């Protein structure tokens with residue numbers, strides 16, 4: 001789900017990231033505010049002033065979204081869920097959960113925390129705005145404060161629409177889940193409403209564009225597209241999760257993986273292994289079968305080309321880390337989550353330092369596809385590649 005992202009800062013032990021897509025969005029928001037919103041509602045300022053207001057407004061929106069996501073994360077952590085960080089992603093943010101909530105009650109409280117926090121923040125901005133008017137703050141500052149109050153109320157209301165994966169959709173899912181005790185059914189209903197709502201937003205956007213409101217229409221189309229794909233992906237992910245969880249990775253591993261010997265010259269390694277198999281990592285094993293470490297493409301890249309014929313694998317082998325190894329008893333769903341997080345498609349299965357086999361994303365998907373094909377419901381015969389992670 002995540003493309004390239006950059007770390008911004010840490011807060012309360014959560015790392016905040018920005019997805020690169022968000023930078024484009026930030027520019028669009030600034031432009032929308034500076035060229036559209038502020039000149040329309042607050043006349044009489046200069047172009048430069050509008051741009052400064054736009055930039056300050058966009059930064060305020062950025063912090064409002066972080067505040068919203070941070071509230072989700074803090075409540076999740078209260079309930080004992082493991083949250084790695086927060087990524088600001090296209091529209092709004094995503095708290096990265098390693099596990100789904102275990103029960104409907106947890107999901108309910110996690111979901112409502114976001115909109116509630118936005119309402120509180122909106123009230124704070126509104127209060128400061130009223131005081132600003134009283135204190136005679138310049139009109140530009142008041143306009144930005146007013147915008148931030150309104151946008152936080154908009155964030156709260158929009159997120160409360162019962163369209164999964166919006167917060168309101170999560171609330172709906174938790175209620176349906178509580179009612180029938182069936183998470184899969186609850187998710188199917190909530191994500192269908194999500195996809196339908198997304199389609200509605202796209203149509204609304206197109207109507208707006210046709211009638212001349214290009215900027216507003218563009219936003220509706222963007223948000224609708226994002227919501228539609230997110231809701232469809234959420235349902236597929238749940239099915240995948242259901243198919244895999246409880247299965248130890250031992251079941252999916254291939255024994256006797258391709259290994260390389262420590263004494264092999266680097267250029268031979270590159271030509272006979274990297275260029276032949278196109279894997280990004282190989283286990284290094286000595287003659288008596290001990291795992292010496294791992295050799296990765298990234299490590300090779302650090303060696304200048306003219307040294308390829310002089311160096312050997314053992315010169316650049318690195319310790320196999322948690323990033324590329326798993327235990328045979330580990331849950332296959334957790335293994336897939338780790339592949340997604342580390343951006344790798346192959347992991348070594350090791351038992352107390354001994355190489356047992358290798359597990360690949362391809363094998364996990366082959367299993368899920370088959371299981372859904374035999375036991376799944378109509379409409380989910382194939383898993384779309386975009387929900388595969390990497």
Ligand SMILES: [Zn+2]
Pocket residue numbers: 068069072114115159167
């Ligand atoms: Zn939220």
